Amino acid sequence: MCTSALFAWLLSMLVLCSEARKDHPKKTKERRIPLDHQKSIREAINPNKICLDLSDSSDVVFVSWRNPNRVVGDHCYESTLQYRNHCDTDWQVVVLKEFSYQVDKPDRKMRYYFRIRMRYDCLFGDLKTWSGWTPTRYWRNETETGRAILSAFGFLCSIPSPPHFPFISHSLTFNHRSIV
Numbered sequence: 001m002c003t004s005a006l007f008a009w010l011l012s013m014l015v016l017c018s019e020a021r022k023d024h025p026k027k028t029k030e031r032r033i034p035l036d037h038q039k040s041i042r043e044a045i046n047p048n049k050i051c052l053d054l055s056d057s058s059d060v061v062f063v064s065w066r067n068p069n070r071v072v073g074d075h076c077y078e079s080t081l082q083y084r085n086h087c088d089t090d091w092q093v094v095v096l097k098e099f100s101y102q103v104d105k106p107d108r109k110m111r112y113y114f115r116i117r118m119r120y121d122c123l124f125g126d127l128k129t130w131s132g133w134t135p136t137r138y139w140r141n142e143t144e145t146g147r148a149i150l151s152a153f154g155f156l157c158s159i160p161s162p163p164h165f166p167f168i169s170h171s172l173t174f175n176h177r178s179i180v
Contacts, residue, residue: 117134
């Protein structure tokens with residue numbers, strides 16, 4: 001008899017604890033965010049506030065961007081990167097949880113266009129909508145372009161005489177056959 005009373009008491013405590021846990025705000029799966037805070041979070045994902053950076057090395061173009069709202073953790077964002085070269089009409093699409101991407105072995109004679117949009121992946125409801133696209137940025141190989149311009153148009157670069165600039169001992173001449 002004692003065992004059944006103890007069992008009934010334990011069962012009632014489990015039910016009470018599980019009910020209390022359901023009502024506890026930190027234990028629910030869906031987060032309720034006050035409307036005024038929702039507005040500030042929404043404004044933080046303004047595409048003009050997403051800073052998109054482009055850099056390159058010998059055979060890679062690096063694309064990176066930063067969290068537009070440090071109040072929301074990096075893990076909470078999802079990004080869509082679109083890129084294409086100037087000859088293509090269709091965008092390549094990549095969905096990422098990271099804040100960077102690299103385009104391997106880009107054609108060095110092409111201009112590449114990039115844009116990003118973001119959303120809060122860890123929030124529910126209509127806050128999970130995508131932001132607008134960032135302004136399109138482009139990358140091109142400046143070295144190759146510079147060589148093409150120099151080889152197409154020869155020019156003379158004259159430097160004033162050495163008495164005015166004693167550290168310069170000669171003038172440079174570029175023409176369509178040689179590039180220094």
